[in-house]
Amino acid sequence: MSEKRNGFIRFDNIDEFETYIKNLKIRRKINGLQVHHMALPNYACFYKSKGVTEDELVRTINLDYYGKSKGWSCIAQHFNIFPNGKITTGRDINKTPVGITGWNANKICIEIYGDFDKNKDVMKVEQKEAVIAVYAILCEKLNLTPSTSTIRAHAWFTSGGTYLGDYYKGKSRKTCPGTNFMGFGNSRRAFVNNFYPLIKDYMSNRSSSKKESKEEVKEENKEKYIVRYLQSTLNKVYKCNLVVDGIYGKATKDVVKKHYLKMGDKGEHVVWLQKALINRGYNIEADGSFGNKTKAAVMSYQKSRGLKVDGYVGVDTHSAIVDD
Template sequence: MITKGNFLLLDSSEFNGWLQQQKITRTISKLQVHHTWLPNYSTRRNQDHFRCLEGIRTTHLANGWSGTGQNVTVFEDGKIAISLDRDLNKTPAGIKGENTGALCVEIIGNFDVGGDAMTDEQRQAVLHLYACLAIKLNIPVDTNHIVYHAWYTSAGDWLGDYIQGRSSKTCPGTNFFGHGNTRLAASRGFIPGIQAEVQRIKNGDEEPMTAAEKKRMDDLQATVDAQSKWIESEKAKANMECPSWAKTAYEYYKPFIADSKGSYDFWRQLVINYRKENGIQVQKV
């Protein structure tokens, strides 16, 4: 959990604990779903999270808004950012005419057909975020209360679905969650995913790992990987061809050796025996 400038950045596993400590003083009955379109995965490559967020904020200020438009942002690596200049108790600037009583979530990426393929980390973080918000705010998980920007006109009138030519935008993308931006697509993919995550949380299933736990697991995995590489290396050494420094000893003992392969220790011992048997002294330098 890091605070810098106008934003608080959390790991997905930290979000629910943080959310439970927040006092919500305004009525929130709808959760908006947006994709940023720009920035997207390409523009985000090797970019610092806070630099990205401040860039979004600068653009929104240039629009004449009082601060960052969205309350929450979800990154492609699963990290979640809270806009401190547009915290949960402030009305967002997400859908013109339909922001009162709503909370705006921007998902980094372009999820139109031909755009970005959402990462598993972001997908899980998005589902977890909406599930936590639905529980905290007592919001039903359905398409009346979790709404896509594409279901509104540019004037903020409710269409109830994506209608090409009438919808203000394709947001959150014509391939959002691999299904699309229609109400039917949401009912088949996004909404059931949130419902399953709500149930998981309510059942008291294990929460996602904390940052410290993830680091321990990563360190353990790195140790296991290193050990596996060492074992493979040792296996290779155990079947190595006679090295050049052991050639003389090998030729001497060749009649008594089955083949020309052995471990490093085997070749080393063979050379030692050869030197002892032939009275060869090794000069120390």
């Protein structure tokens, strides 16, 4: 579930990002999307020793500090896409970005975390899927058709802002988004033959899905992300092999009965609970530790929903959370 810190928002999945974009109020004309990679920080910066990942919001806040150190009012870009597929907001969408000299007005700047030049980082599947989805969702929001007119790489411009129309080593300002971006590179041909079609396919598939979703579906059978997240967490923590279908049915409830949450518990199931409470307005941290603050938030939530106020998060409290 999304989290907000220092004015920035992290989206843990595309559904959250899409909802945000759908409700986003845009007050300036936007007719194009920029494509960048960060180069530094790269994957080595993101992934620490022993597989521990850096917090995406911490990284975004650091990028904001960097932007201010350069004399900018804030972070340069509007969105950041991380190796694990998570997305954060950046600069106010209604402010012109600091991105491509000569092609900033009326544009959105998107930074893709990593260095995708040849022999450097190889984009992870989760990040690739997020990149395609982000550009597709923004194109839909802005009524843009993916093309060389609407989506351009930083590599297609000189330092002075002259549009080259392609990447030319020695002439281009940067290699952004990388000479091996998504495995096909940063050239005009690579974008026309690969990147734009991927975005268009995503948009086309979404259009078909929207038509199908207009059919009436019973509320109890609607797939919910919060339930899919819960099911995935239960599978990971308790090795219970639930079907991740977004339906809070008997199988999921039976696992919750065996693994209810209480004071002193730790781990990713607790993180799921804490993020759910944060999204419902409770001022706690998603630190994975069921301490006094989390218990107080649980009891307050239980009281507000007419549940037994005992601080134990069993089937009834889980049910209330997923039905909110």
